[in-house]
Amino acid sequence: MSELDDIRRQYESGKLDSIKEDLGHFICLHRAKILDYRAEQEGKGLSLPDDAAIKFYLLRYRSINPQREIKEQLEEIQREKWIRGVLTGCAPDAQEVALEWARTHSAAWRQHRVTTIVYVFEQEKDRYCAMLRT
Known part of the structure; x- marks a missing residue:
């Protein structure tokens, strides 16, 4: 199974709902910065639609909820400790x-997380882009 197949399966089963919530919160919280980023790019001659501005900002920022992400990394480390103990x-x-x-x-964990965030964004980009415009 490919990485995207795995992410798709998690998304469809609801296991990525926390990322959906975090992404919505992130866009609302960073709305002004995303718009500034788009204006900065337009100043360089690159016109960005809403979805591209959000995605490029996400790729630049690379984290939407550092606290949750650190917690999940710690869980992975605990799992590794358990495996080694066994x-x-x-x-x-x-x-x-x-x-x-x-x-x-x-x-690799961070890269997978960013890929997952972008996948979730793509599934509901109309909703997330509307958050940028409000």
């Missing part, structure tokens, strides 16, 4: 697991 039969060094997870997985 495999070795004893509790692993928590700091070592966290450091190793960050070095090995954090960049």
